[in-house]
Amino acid sequence: MPYYVDTHCHLDLFKGIRSSVDEEDNLPIKTITVTNTPVLWAPNQKLFGESHNIRVALGLHPELAVEREHETDSFDNLCSKAKYIGEIGLDGTSKGKSVRDTQLKVFRSLLDSVKNSNPKVLTVHSRGAAKETIDELTTALKGTQHQVILHWYSGSSRDLKSAVERGYFFSINHRMLASKNGQNIIKEIPQDKLVTETDAPFTFSDKIFTREQSLQEAVKGLATIWMKDQDQVKYKIWENFTRLLLPA
Numbered sequence: 248m249p250y251y252v253d254t255h256c257h258l259d260l261f262k263g264i265r266s267s268v269d270e271e272d273n274l275p276i277k278t279i280t281v282t283n284t285p286v287l288w289a290p291n292q293k294l295f296g297e298s299h300n301i302r303v304a305l306g307l308h309p310e311l312a313v314e315r316e317h318e319t320d321s322f323d324n325l326c327s328k329a330k331y332i333g334e335i336g337l338d339g340t341s342k343g344k345s346v347r348d349t350q351l352k353v354f355r356s357l358l359d360s361v362k363n364s365n366p367k368v369l370t371v372h373s374r375g376a377a378k379e380t381i382d383e384l385t386t387a388l389k390g391t392q393h394q395v396i397l398h399w400y401s402g403s404s405r406d407l408k409s410a411v412e413r414g415y416f417f418s419i420n421h422r423m424l425a426s427k428n429g430q431n432i433i434k435e436i437p438q439d440k441l442v443t444e445t446d447a448p449f450t451f452s453d454k455i456f457t458r459e460q461s462l463q464e465a466v467k468g469l470a471t472i473w474m475k476d477q478d479q480v481k482y483k484i485w486e487n488f489t490r491l492l493l494p495a
Contacts, residue, residue, distance in 0.1 A: 249485030250300070251276045251462040254418045255333065255370045255398045255444035257283070258301065259291050272298040274459055277488065281333040281370060283308040285321040288329070304331035309338040309372055312353040313346055319353060323360040332361055332369040334398070337383070339375025351383070358387035366392040368491060370418065377402025381410050394491050399423065399446060400432060407435055416491055418444035421461045424468030434472060441469075442487050
């Protein structure tokens with residue numbers, strides 16, 4: 248059977264991760280672990296650089312854009328070394344026009360670095376700003392070979408369809424499947440554009456406290472929505488993931 252797929256998590260925020268890297272790497276999961284600022288790229292590479300199943304993404308989280316704007320130069324310098332980019336994007340829940348303006352300035356700078364670089368996979372935050380995020384991605388990356396995953400998408404149907412038309416993927420997690428709104432969004436995502444994530448450790452609870460449990464729960468929920476057995480769902484996610492990594 249294929250591996251589980253976790254396209255968005257924060258392994259560097261796991262308690263005791265320095266002593267459990269091998270444990271995480273030995274799970275039957277292909278993993279993209281994101282970073283919140285460029286300064287964390289080197290420590291994460293040191294932690295996971297020898298891993299077989301874990302890859303590190305270079306990021307600058309939109310909620311840190313104001314305090315980390317000065318790290319855009321570091322992002323630019325590191326960009327050519329990274330196959331995966333994340334977490335980047337826009338966050339519409341942030342208050343204040345100056346904050347939003349800085350987010351947009353930073354996001355555009357990061358996309359400028361990405362667009363002229365070697366092909367990458369981007370995992371992108373768009374909470375409360377789906378249309379704006381999709382528009383910026385389209386403007387910057389049109390005609391390139393970069394692959395986009397909209398992480399934990401929560402926008403409108405119209406914007407979802409717009410992203411699908413542009414060939415973007417969507418990553419879903421077990422928390423989305425636990426809400427009616429999340430289920431409705433998932434039903435609108437074409438099956439060949441969907442991959443899984445955990446966004447761990449932020450999605451953990453007293454019932455779901457490992458990434459493998461999270462992904463099993465996501466596959467179980469998708470099996471119900473898609474009316475397929477869990478092995479079929481797991482295979483489809485794996486197929487989508489490999490196609491995302493190796494676009495035609």
